[in-house]
Amino acid sequence: MAEPRRIVIQPYSHQWPSEFEKVKVTLQEGLGDVAARIDHIGSTSVPGLAAKNIIDVQVSVPDLADRRLVAAFESLGAMATDITRDHVPPGDQREPSEWEKRYFRAPASWRPTHIHVRETGRANTRYALLFRDYLRHSPPAAAAYAQIKVTLSRLHPEDVDAYYAVQDPVCDLIMDAAEHWADGADWAP
Template sequence: MERIVIVNHQPGWRAAFESLGGRLRAALGRKALRIDHIGSTSVPGLAAKDVLDIQVTVAGLEPSIEDAVTRAGYQRVLRIDCDHRPPGGVDDPAEWTKWFFRNSPELRRVNLHVRIAGRANQRYPLLFRDYLRAHRDAAEAYAQVKRALAERHASDADAYYDVKDPVCDIIMVGADAWAERTGWAPPASDC
C-alpha cells in the first residue's frame, strides 16, 4: 500500500503534464476530443499528492481508445470503472462511467481518466479545477483538509477518500453556482 503524502505545489507539474499530454495526443490523435490536466496538481499553488491526473475526453469508450492508451504506456485498472456520484448528482450510472489507467510504476505516477464528452463526470473535474484556480481561499481550505486527512489516514486510502470525496462535493456546490453566475464553460483543451 502506497502512503498518501501531500506536498507543496511543484512548479514542474505543468511541464510534466505538457510532456505526457503531448505523447497522449500523438498516440490518440483525433480520438481524444480533449486532453486536460485535472486534479490538484493542475491548480497553481495548491498542495497535492505528487501524482498527475490527466483526463482524456472521448466520444465513446471503444476498444481502439484502450488500445491507443495501452500503446502509450498505460495499463487499464479494470476494478475502477466509474466515479463517485455526488449527492444530488445525476442518477444515471452512464454519467459516471469511465476507464481508468495507470502508467508503469517506475515512471512518474499518473492517474489517467478516460471519460465521455458531455457526461457529468467529464464536466466535474474541469469545473472543480477552474473554480479552485479562481478562488484561492477555497483552494487553501481544500489543501488544509487534504493535509489533515493525509496525516491521519496516510495508510488508509478508503478512509482518506471517504472524507475527501464529500468535501469535493461541497466545493462543487459553490462551483456550480459560480459556473451559472459567470457563464463558465470549459476552456480550450490543455493539449
C-alpha cells in the same frame, strides 16, 4: 502482501504544469483522434495547491466503447484497470452512465500519473473541469481544500479508503459553490 501506499501531500510544485505538458504530448501522439481533448485536472492543476505528486489527466473521448481505446493506451504501455465509474455526488439523479469512466495506470517509466478517461459531455467530465477552474478562481477555497488534504494525509497516511471517504464529500461541497460561481461567470468547459 503488498506494502500499503502512503499518502503524502506536498507543497505545490511549479514543475507540475510542464510535467503535465510532457504527458499530454505523449498521449496526443499515442492516442491520435481517439482523444477529443486532454486536460490537466486534480490538485496539481491548481497553482499554489498542495497535492500528492501525481499528475491527474482527463482524456475526453467521443465514445467510451470505441474499440480503439484500450489498444491505443496499451500501445503507450498504460494498463487498463477495473475502475469503471467515479464517485456519484449524494442525491444526484442523473443516469449512472453520466459517471462512467475508464482508468488507466501509466507505465512505470512515466512520472506518477493517473489517467481518467471520460466521455465528452457527461457529468463526470464536466465535474473535473469545473472543480479545477473554480479552485483556480478561488484561492480561499483552494487553501481550505489543501488544509483538509494535509490533515487527512496526517490522520490516515496509509488508509486510502478513509482518505477518499472524507475527500469525496468535501469535493461535493466545493462543487456546490463551484456551480453557483459557474452560473454567475457564464462558465463553460
